[in-house]
Amino acid sequence: EPEVTQTPSHQVTQMGQEVILRCVPISNHLYFYWYRQILGQKVEFLVSFYNNEISEKSEIFDDQFSVERPDGSNFTLKIRSTKLEDSAMYFCAARTGHDEQYFGPGTRLTVT
Amino acid sequence: AQSVTQPDIHITVSEGASLELRCNYSYGATPYLFWYVQSPGQGLQLLLKYFSGDTLVQGIKGFEAEFKRSQSSFNLRKPSVHWSDAAEYFCAVGPMDSSYKLIFGSGTRLLVRP
Numbered sequence: 236e237p238e239v240t241q242t243p244s245h246q247v248t249q250m251g252q253e254v255i256l257r258c259v260p261i262s263n264h265l266y267f268y269w270y271r272q273i274l275g276q277k278v279e280f281l282v283s284f285y286n287n288e289i290s291e292k293s294e295i296f297d298d299q300f301s302v303e304r305p306d307g308s309n310f311t312l313k314i315r316s317t318k319l320e321d322s323a324m325y326f327c328a329a330r331t332g333h334d335e336q337y338f339g340p341g342t343r344l345t346v347t
Numbered sequence: 348a349q350s351v352t353q354p355d356i357h358i359t360v361s362e363g364a365s366l367e368l369r370c371n372y373s374y375g376a377t378p379y380l381f382w383y384v385q386s387p388g389q390g391l392q393l394l395l396k397y398f399s400g401d402t403l404v405q406g407i408k409g410f411e412a413e414f415k416r417s418q419s420s421f422n423l424r425k426p427s428v429h430w431s432d433a434a435e436y437f438c439a440v441g442p443m444d445s446s447y448k449l450i451f452g453s454g455t456r457l458l459v460r461p
Contacts, residue, residue, distance in 0.1 A: 266447065268448065276453070277451045277452060277453040277454055278437060280448045283446035283448050285446075291446035291448060326390065326391065328449075335393055336441075336447075336449060337393075338383075338391040338392075338393075339390060340389065340390040341389075
């Protein structure tokens, strides 16, 4: 069964540095999402992306965050200047139409 | 505002016992409903989903859930728990708006006694 993949599995960065988290959705998926889960907390929606533009974003998704699908396959989340509170597990998800979202295994981001 | 409530933070059951995890949602219409399971350090695996039709849905690993519109609930059940079911369980709703984003509950951690 095709899977959503994410790289890297674990990223350690210093506060103030830029990070890019990568996701490779299943090829026929059209809708893409980023979620995050701070350790011990629930999964929170960050942003949804369709037809090469953001369709919705949460209040968490401020100017420090951006998303893009640069080459039609990878879907990336960029954090321009990381803060300690950005430490979390970041999940990519994708879907085709009116069906379930398929989640990747996540990238654990640690900001020191 | 849309929300999901999982009132039980932790549940401990004995292996072989039955299980019910509660989930209540707040939404103006019938949303899409999901249960996901997360093992420690792992991603989210879909157990089952409800979009429409039969209100009792079957999922993987012997799980089932029942949608009760009158109670705004979507409780997860399993007749006989296995030790490997120990994990965190998340209920989620997917509003039928333009983004279909998922809104998750805070999760219930299931512990299984031998």
